[in-house]
Amino acid sequence: MFMITLTEENYIKAIYHLGKQGHEMVNTNALAEAMNTKASSATDMIRKLAEKDYANYKKYKGVSLTESGKKIAVNIIRKHRLWEVFLVEKLNFTWDEVHELAEELEHIKSKKLIDELDAFLGHPTHDPHGDPIPNKDGEMTLVEKTLLSQAQINMKYSCLGVNDSSSEFLQYLNNNDIGLGAIIEVMHIEPFDKSISIKANGKLLTVSQSVAKNLYLKKI
Amino acid sequence: MFMITLTEENYIKAIYHLGKQGHEMVNTNALAEAMNTKASSATDMIRKLAEKDYANYKKYKGVSLTESGKKIAVNIIRKHRLWEVFLVEKLNFTWDEVHELAEELEHIKSKKLIDELDAFLGHPTHDPHGDPIPNKDGEMTLVEKTLLSQAQINMKYSCLGVNDSSSEFLQYLNNNDIGLGAIIEVMHIEPFDKSISIKANGKLLTVSQSVAKNLYLKKI
DNA sequence: ACCATGGTTTAGGTTGGTCTAAAAATATAC
DNA sequence: GTATATTTTTAGACCAACCTAAACCATGGT
Numbered sequence: 001m002f003m004i005t006l007t008e009e010n011y012i013k014a015i016y017h018l019g020k021q022g023h024e025m026v027n028t029n030a031l032a033e034a035m036n037t038k039a040s041s042a043t044d045m046i047r048k049l050a051e052k053d054y055a056n057y058k059k060y061k062g063v064s065l066t067e068s069g070k071k072i073a074v075n076i077i078r079k080h081r082l083w084e085v086f087l088v089e090k091l092n093f094t095w096d097e098v099h100e101l102a103e104e105l106e107h108i109k110s111k112k113l114i115d116e117l118d119a120f121l122g123h124p125t126h127d128p129h130g131d132p133i134p135n136k137d138g139e140m141t142l143v144e145k146t147l148l149s150q151a152q153i154n155m156k157y158s159c160l161g162v163n164d165s166s167s168e169f170l171q172y173l174n175n176n177d178i179g180l181g182a183i184i185e186v187m188h189i190e191p192f193d194k195s196i197s198i199k200a201n202g203k204l205l206t207v208s209q210s211v212a213k214n215l216y217l218k219k220i
Numbered sequence: 221m222f223m224i225t226l227t228e229e230n231y232i233k234a235i236y237h238l239g240k241q242g243h244e245m246v247n248t249n250a251l252a253e254a255m256n257t258k259a260s261s262a263t264d265m266i267r268k269l270a271e272k273d274y275a276n277y278k279k280y281k282g283v284s285l286t287e288s289g290k291k292i293a294v295n296i297i298r299k300h301r302l303w304e305v306f307l308v309e310k311l312n313f314t315w316d317e318v319h320e321l322a323e324e325l326e327h328i329k330s331k332k333l334i335d336e337l338d339a340f341l342g343h344p345t346h347d348p349h350g351d352p353i354p355n356k357d358g359e360m361t362l363v364e365k366t367l368l369s370q371a372q373i374n375m376k377y378s379c380l381g382v383n384d385s386s387s388e389f390l391q392y393l394n395n396n397d398i399g400l401g402a403i404i405e406v407m408h409i410e411p412f413d414k415s416i417s418i419k420a421n422g423k424l425l426t427v428s429q430s431v432a433k434n435l436y437l438k439k440i
Numbered sequence: 441a442c443c444a445t446g447g448t449t450t451a452g453g454t455t456g457g458t459c460t461a462a463a464a465a466t467a468t469a470c
Numbered sequence: 471g472t473a474t475a476t477t478t479t480t481a482g483a484c485c486a487a488c489c490t491a492a493a494c495c496a497t498g499g500t
Contacts (some may be wrong), residue, residue, distance in 0.1 A: 007457065030477055041458055043479055048456090060465060060478060091336035101330050110321050116311035227487065246446060259489055263449055268486090280448060280495060 004052075006107055006110035009076055010118075011035060011045050015065055022215040025062035028196070041105070076139040080106040081127035081134075082117050088128040089121065096170030096181070130161020130180050130216060132134055146219065148196065151211035157184045157217035164214040177201050184217060224272075224417070226327055229296055231255060232274055235285055236293035245282035294358040297309075300326040302337050303348035308348040309341065315348040315399070316390030324338050349390075350381020350400050350436060366439065368416065369432035377404045377437035384434040392431070397421050404437060 014034045018026040032042035050057035054069035083105040085149070087093040093101075096186040115136065118124075125141060128133055145160055152155060158184040162169065173179065178200050188197040194209040207215075234254045238246045252262035270277035274289035285293060303325040307313040313321075335356065338344075345361060346352055352360040365380055379402040382389065393399065398420050407424070408417040414429040427435075 005456080029476095039478065040460080040480080044457075065453065087333070090340055091333065093332070093336070097332075101328070101333060104328050104330075108321070108324050110324075112313070113307070113311065113321060114315075116313070120311055142442090225486080249446095257487090258489065259448065259492080260450080274491075 001076050005090045007045070008049065008052075008143040009041075009107060011049060012065065012069055012073050013076050014068065015049075015055065015063060016077070021070075023064070031063065052068070059079070059179055060183070069211070071138060074134045074140075076106050077140070078134040079108070079114050081131060082114060082121065082124070084122045084127045084129070084135065085133070086117060087120050094170075094174070095165075096167040096174060098128060099165050099167070126180075128180070129165045129189065131157070143218065147213055148186075148198070148207070148215040148217055149194070149209060151184075151185050151186045151196075151212075151217055153189060154220050155186055158182065158220050159184055160216040160218045162214055163216065169211075169214060173215075176205055178215075183220075224292070227265070228269065228274070229292065229327060231262075231269060232285065232289055232293050235275065235283060236290065236297070239284055239288075243284065246282050247282045251283065268287050278393075279379075290348065291358060294354045294360075296326050298354040298358070299328070299334050301351060302334060302341065302344070303343045304347045305341050305348070305353070312391075314394070315385075316387040318348060319385050319387070335427060341420075346381070346400075348400070349385045350379070360380075363438065364438040367433055368427070368435040368437055369414070369429060371406045371416075371432075371437055373406050373409060375406055376440050377406070378402065378440050379404060380436040380438045382434055382436065387416070389434060393435075396425055397423065398435075403440075404438075 001038075011031070014031055015026050017031055018034055018053060021108075026048065028039050028042050031046070032039045036041065046055060046057050049055035049063070049069065053066055054062050054072065055065055057063045075196040080102045083102045084095075084098045087098045088095060118136075123135075124133055134140040134143065140183045143160065146157070147163075148157075151157060159178060160182065161182055162173070178184070182201050186196060187199055190196070194212075195206055195207075196212050197204065197206045199205075231251070233235070234251055235246050238244075238254055240251055242320065248266065249261050250263050252259045266275060266277050268282045269275035269283070269289065273286055273397065275283050275285055277283045290371045300322045307318045307321060307383045308315060320415065338356075343355075344353055347421075352362065354360040363380065366377070367383070368377075371377060379398060379400055382393070398404070402421050405419040406416060407419055410416070410426075414432075415426055416429075416432050417424065417426045419425075
């Protein structure tokens, strides 16, 4: 029996996210930070994952996922994002409320559950934050995304998603009527602090550089 | 912060069920058996639960739930049964497939989730096995139930639920077209082995005593 | 009243995931 | 190219939940 623990799953997911879909090496400190734990604990877990062949590990050189590790990560992400869609579409949650709850739900182990949920939701392709949902086979459609911080002046964009999905950031967006699909036009970029004046759904608004770095757009 | 672990929740639930809604004392061996563990482990956990004031415990005398323990148990049961309804009504599960999955889902911690789910399902009062679903305040409607093994001859009943919700038993019922609400008429009771001949949804069928002891009926 | 028996608790040990503190390896600075 | 700083690993311990084995209580039979 190949038992995989909750904690192992969470480390695998963190390695996947930190290493850009699991391709780059992730260093121990970054992983420990992401897991809210200490480097020594991360080292222990990394060894265990390598032992079980979910991760590639060379001492002092960082960690990356093996194919089997990536498969696990993608499956968890699929579950996470499907649950998010469910919560928002069916249970009246808002996009800033779903992340933590989905972190719990993503660990429920049942293939049938997730496939039926997928069908029940009409096989959605993106979650409420604009992130793509992997299909049964782990494939997902990667869309060309531009950060608002790199958008061109006088161009029109639509809002595709966010990078940081903390509720603070999402609530900031809510307060300014920016959601998925919002129409955003870049009016002016202030050279001094790189803050950006935009027209969002018709309303004028100036956003800081750090906001701009967390908002994904698509040219329209 | 009052942290309650998954394992603690499962022990509390087991004490509740074994002690008939938490009123009777439960002995250590029975609890260990139900939890698939050893008596010594059960003792450890019982002490911890008593420590946290979820259980009343006198050495060598067994364990029962305190009011706060009962509240926790009822809440878990509410979650369990609502998830079962969801799985059957929305995700095409059959009544014999849902129990184990609901054992996982019942531990998800979110008040909003469960209240929204309740509303989404139209505030159901019974789960797919006929068991009552506690409301927000932990109240549930206890219906007068008769076991088939105690039913009277020549009377008509409708199927209210089951005692044993193992998938083996539920599949046996499926194979004989017996589900919730099925009309059951007691035709004959064999004195020798107490097997019972019934007409179930019009079809004649003879069931053993052990089946009869697990099927709840209501006079109609 | 005693003792055998079975149920229950204690003692001591294991495992998974965590920690702190110290040692080892690598990276950076001059 | 050596010294210093940073990152990573190791060593040793802790806690929750479990185990086995031994000691402990309670009860029922004689």
